[in-house]
Amino acid sequence: AYGFKTATYILDDGALNGLSNDAPIEKLRALEDQTFTSDLDFKAALSNALGDDKAKQYEAILVTAAAKMNSVLILCGILLFVSFYAVSIGPVMWVLFSELFPNRIRGLAISFVGLVNLTFAFLVQLVFPWQLSNLGNSLTFLLYAIFAIIGLLFIVAKVPETKGKSLEELEKLLVKST
Known part of the structure; x- marks a missing residue:
């Protein structure tokens, strides 16, 4: 941005x-x-x-x-976004969901989350050209940066650490906290 x-x-x-x-x-x-x-x-x-x-x-x-423009800065920003996404929420999301949802609803829940994920990805691809032509480059990327920061804050505040815990321990932790 x-x-x-x-x-x-x-x-x-x-x-x-x-x-x-x-x-x-x-x-x-x-x-x-x-x-x-x-x-x-x-x-x-x-x-x-x-x-x-x-x-x-x-x-x-x-x-x-x-x-x-400073094309090196823009290129570095895009590459950093892609690399951080590739080592974080991109692939980790699927593993995390398999750990967070209880066994009895895991298949349905992951399917639903996948549908929501793909729907939002489709909407972003649909709206992105409109954003560039109506909001401009800098505001468009600023909006995405704000959403990324909100997402990071949500993950830090609400998503439990699953490292070193069995699926049964996680289910007890998550069911107890609701």
């Missing part, structure tokens, strides 16, 4: 000259050397200069040409 928030978008002469010959360069000259601090502001200016259809057609090329 920080990497995208600190990004700027500038269509300078070098960026405009690097565009293909079929790009509407003359219409883009009105935006030359203007600094935009938000991807949403830059895309709105493109729509005003080119019209909605042409702006959508050239949006990816123009954003790439104009973006000045």
